[in-house]
Amino acid sequence: MIYKDNPGSGCLYFFIMAEANHLIKETSPYLLQHAHNPVDWYPWNREALDKAVAEDKPILVSIGYSACHWCHVMERESFEDAGVAEIMNRDFVNIKIDREERPDLDHIYMDALQAMTGSGGWPLNIFLTPDRKPFYGGTYFPPRPVHNRPSWKDVLKGVSQAYRERRAEVEAQAIQMIDHLENANHIGIGADLLKNLKGKKLVEKSQLREMRDALMQTADKTWGGFGYAPKFPQTFMVRFLMIYDFLFGDKEGLNHAILTLKKMMRGGIYDHIGGGFARYSTDTEWLVPHFEKMTYDNALISIAIADAYKVTGEQDFADVLDETLHFMTSEMMSEEFGFYAALDADSEGVEGKYYVWTRAEFDSVVGEDSALLAKYFDITEAGNWENENIPFKKQADDAFASKHAISKEELKQKVATARARLLTERQKRVVPGLDDKCLLGWNALMNVALTNAFAATGNRKWLDTAEKNMAFIFERFRNQATGEWYHTFKKGQAKYPAFLDDLAYLIYAMIRLSEVNGNTELLKDAEELTSKVFEDFADSESPLFYYTGRNQSDVVLRKKDWYDGSVPSGNAIMSDNFLRLGKLMDRQEWVEKSEQMLISLHEMILRYPSSFGFWAGLLLEHFAGTMEILILGEQSKVASERLLKTFIPNRIFQFSNAPEMGNPLHDGKPTAKETYLYLCRDYSCLKPVTDPEEFLQLVEKEKLT
Secondary structure: OEEEEOOOOOOEEEEOOOOOOOOOOOOOHHHHHOOOOOOOOEOOOHHHHHHHHHHOOOEEEEEEOOOOHHHHHHHHHHHOOHHHHHHHHHHOEEEEEEOOOOHHHHHHHHHHHHHHHOOOOOOEEEEEOOOOOEEEEEOOOOOOOEOOEOOHHHHHHHHHHHHHHOHHHHHHHHHHHHHHHHHHOOOOOOHHHHHHHOOOOOOOHHHHHHHHHHHHHOEOOOOOOEOOOOEOOOHHHHHHHHHHHHHHOOHHHHHHHHHHHHHHHHOOOEOOOOOOEOOEEOOOOOOOEEOOEEHHHHHHHHHHHHHHHHHHOOHHHHHHHHHHHHHHHHHOEOOOOOEEEEEOOEEOOEEOOOOOEOHHHHHHHHHHHHHHHHHHOOOOOOOOEOOEEOOOOOOOHHHHHHHOOOOHHHHHHHHHHHHHHHHHHHOOOOOOOEEEEEEHHHHHHHHHHHHHHHHHHOOHHHHHHHHHHHHHHHHHOEOOOOOOEEEEEEOOEEEEEOOHHHHHHHHHHHHHHHHHHOOOHHHHHHHHHHHHHHHHHEEOOEEEEEOOOOOOOOOOOOOEOOOOOOOOOHHHHHHHHHHHHHHHOOOHHHHHHHHHHHHHOHHHHHHOHHHOHHHHHHHHHHHHOOEEEEEEOOOHHHHHHHHHOOOOOOEEEEEEOOOOOOOHHHOOOOOOOOOEEEEEEOOEEOOOEOOHHHHHHHHHHHOOO
16 A cells, blocks of 8 residues: 555555556656556557557557546546556557646547547547547547546447457448548648739738627627637737727727636636636636636737737736736746746646635634725635635726725735645645646746736746747757757756747747847747747648657658647747748748738638637738838937837837848938837838837838738
């Protein structure tokens, strides 16, 4: 009998220790959670794949991640069961995959599952032929049949029997599925489409309005967000509405974007005690989250909140931004300034246990102000969720302070004191498991969040952290000898070739960091990395890029990814990168490449803007044109920080004390002691001005071509 601390769930429990399986040498917390299951799990590697071929067994691939609640449930119910393990070990080669380590495999087999069943999710359990082709799958299966869902044992026996007795049928089905996935890659291919639209506007204003209207038709005007439960942050749609208002003036759309962020900030999806956002809300009101905290969510939400602060100047946005980044840098960042992947939803085997309070607990910790602050955080005797309470702000601070006849400053002080006490008490609990691997793409997104936070607030702590994080990225994710980039890093080991998302996000981050610190060497690195993306990920038949590099040999096919889901697609980010680097480096062919990528998905973006939110924002910029902003002079840094506080989405931005030789935007500009602000398009500039406020008036006049 062994006392075990499950590294992914924060669970402490007794169990019979099985011999370690083939996962024991892995670094992924999710895989290590399963290293002592009686199931003879393998990681996805050549040994496992060759074993399936040699023994002519089907492969069971089970994909999840460390913060996945139902993954933990299925492990406890089935993968720790000796009887289940006996069937799995006898009839299958069993492979466990961390979807965050191998998103390429997750994309392939999730697409297959959705084609088979019409839905997907995690844990993803899918059965493959020995040559890695999928033929059957599902998500969570219970230990006993329930609600028309078969038990996991029944599934195993049925699949094994089908493979033995109807082999030809199974293999034909697997081949058809691969053909289907291959055909899906052909979206965006079409020389005629590119030819027909070449030289024409990519989109008309009326079409942009139709996209805006389509988004607003799904808007929840009461609680913010789009659609109803479950509710995801959908920050790309928020950002689209903010850009649309910037260009055309649309207070209804802007107000909804701001409402959405405010409701999230007041809701239970936001951790009012420790800071940071959970993955999504299970209800319409943002009250009950799925409690896992992901680095990419907090990065993308922080970017949107920083933009909202630029637009509104409302202090609440700055406060939540600061609290969120404080959480990320204190709880989710290594000593090397690398950001970890996630915090689990569960602790002690119970989802959300770490975050909720009874009224008695709340009162005993908060003390004399508990009656007032219980109303502030919606803490009741009955509880607002399963007889306990998730801190939740029903009112804005102004309204609450007015209702209770205290000043906003006094309320703020009382809340800060209570939060500190509650946090101290909460830290005595069993903390949810930390997935302490670092992912290149998610670190790059956090870098953008830090950069935008500095731009919005002027807090130099965030710029300093962004620069140290970028140094960590270059040091730990890149092979210093070969220049190759890797997807994941943990305990001194970088693994798996970088995917398109990784490199696209990194280029995106380098461009934005160079805007705020003036380091144009970052642009040269970004240009070099962009050339690598062409070399390793390009498709000769389409403007869009593959998700995996050309040397990735262990996948059954190379897929393309273009939807904006929980993160923006690598193709969408590369289109943005091509546009900005093309302007910054005077590479017109890259500007045209950005247009070609948009053209290839043109109809789908217009028809389904909610699934192409980042792409839709790019269409807005291609319609309006890109402003080129350059500040030159001894006070260029001061002037730049003033302009960076303003929401100007469709632009490139540079500042320097003096013109730089060979920099296209700087060419022909005189060296002067006085600081000049230039507003240009295609390197043709208006008469420079010296006052940032006057410059912003020019921007207002010139924001549409």
